[in-house]
Amino acid sequence: xxxxxxxxxxxxxxxxxxxxxxxxxxxxxxxxxxxxxxxxxxxxxxxxxxxxxxxxxxxxxxxxxxxxxxxxxxxxxxxxxxxxxxxxxxxxxxxxxxxxxxxxxxxxxxxxxxxxxxxxxxxxxxxxxxxxxxxxxxxxxxxxxxxxxxxxxxxxxxxxxxxxxxxxxxxxxxxxxxxxxxxxxxxx
Numbered sequence: 001x002x003x004x005x006x007x008x009x010x011x012x013x014x015x016x017x018x019x020x021x022x023x024x025x026x027x028x029x030x031x032x033x034x035x036x037x038x039x040x041x042x043x044x045x046x047x048x049x050x051x052x053x054x055x056x057x058x059x060x061x062x063x064x065x066x067x068x069x070x071x072x073x074x075x076x077x078x079x080x081x082x083x084x085x086x087x088x089x090x091x092x093x094x095x096x097x098x099x100x101x102x103x104x105x106x107x108x109x110x111x112x113x114x115x116x117x118x119x120x121x122x123x124x125x126x127x128x129x130x131x132x133x134x135x136x137x138x139x140x141x142x143x144x145x146x147x148x149x150x151x152x153x154x155x156x157x158x159x160x161x162x163x164x165x166x167x168x169x170x171x172x173x174x175x176x177x178x179x180x181x182x183x184x185x186x187x188x
Contacts, residue, residue, distance in 0.1 A: 001045070001046060002039055002042075002046070004032075004035040004036070005035075007031070007034065007035040007038055008032055008034070008035045009031070011030065011031040011034045011035070012031045015027060015030065015031075040112075041073075041075055041112060042075070042113060042114065043112045044108060044109045044110060044111065044112030044113045045112070045113050047109045047112070048109070049106045049109045049110070049127040050127075050131060052102050052105045052106055052109065052131075053098055053102055053106060053127065053128065053131030053132060054131070055098065055099065055102065056096040056097060056098050056132065057096060057097050057098070057099070058095065058096060059095060059096055059097040061093075062092055062093060062094065062135060063092075063093075064090055064091070064092055064175075064179060065090065065091055065092075065093060065097060065100075066088070066089070066090045066179065066182055066183060067088070067089045067090075067100050067103045067104070068086070068088040068089070068182075068183050069086050069088065070086060070087040070088070070089065070103065070104045070107050071084075071085075071086055072084065072085065072086070072087055072107050072108065072111040072143075073111060074110075074111040074112070074113070074115045074117075074120060074143075075113075075114055075115065076114075076115065076116065076145060076146075076147050077114035077115055077116060078116070078147065079147040079151070080114070081145070081146040081147040081150070081151070082146045083115075083117060083143045083144065083145040083146060083160075084143060084144060085141065085142045085143030085144060085159065086141070086142050086143075087111075087121075087124065087139065087140070087141045088139070088140040088141075088142075088183040089107075089124070089128065089137070089138070089139050090136075090137070090139075090169075090179045090182075090183065091128055091129075091132060091134045091136065091137045092134055092135040092136040092137075092167070092168060093132065093134060094132075094133055094134055094135045095133075096132060096133070097132070098131075098132055103128070106124055106127055106128060106131075107124055109127075110123045110124050110127070117141055117143050117160055117162050118162045120141065120162075121139050121140075121141045121162040121163065121164045122164045124139045124141075124164070125137045125138070125139040125164035125165070125166050126164075126166070129166040129167060134166070134167060135167050135168050136165070136166060136167035136168035136169040136170075136172075136175075137164075137165070137166040137167060137169065138163070138164070138165050138166075138169040138176065138179055138180075139163065139164045140161065140162075140163045140183055141161070141162050141163070142159050142160070142161050143159065143160055144156070144157065144158065144159055144160075145160060
């Protein structure tokens with residue numbers, strides 16, 4: 001699937017295209033470095049969240065579970081530039097829970113792909129909803145997009161917020177508002 005040789009050749013061509021000397025000391029090994037970096041940045045393309053969410057534990061209650069401030073780094077498929085931020089996840093278990101690190105790992109699966117934020121948010125929510133057979137899932141993602149900060153409109157610090165709700169969070173506005181308040185609160 002992943003072809004380092006193609007990436008190295010493409011990077012070399014891009015460097016030549018902007019007028020660089022690919023044989024100069026600082027750039028000589030750049031195509032190989034970029035290929036290794038891309039392999040890491042897009043590792044989620046070869047991962048399946050079902051495997052991550054398959055290790056569950058029995059749970060006797062249906063209280064809301066929230067994992068917030070999960071830092072992620074992703075790459076926008078429109079400009080192949082980074083976007084990064086925090087994901088916040090809430091779910092209501094139906095007889096089983098997953099280890100909390102698995103929620104962060106699920107975020108990584110979808111962040112480590114060429115992505116758009118709205119799609120990533122939906123994919124995370126759907127994976128958790130289906131993988132845990134949860135009564136409800138709410139995923140909120142806040143991110144800064146370098147394609148907007150460093151180029152184009154050049155508005156650094158602006159954030160894009162996307163949200164996906166599943167199950168009870170789609171029908172119970174009071175519960176949804178309570179969880180969103182908890183997600184946005186600072187821990188003391």
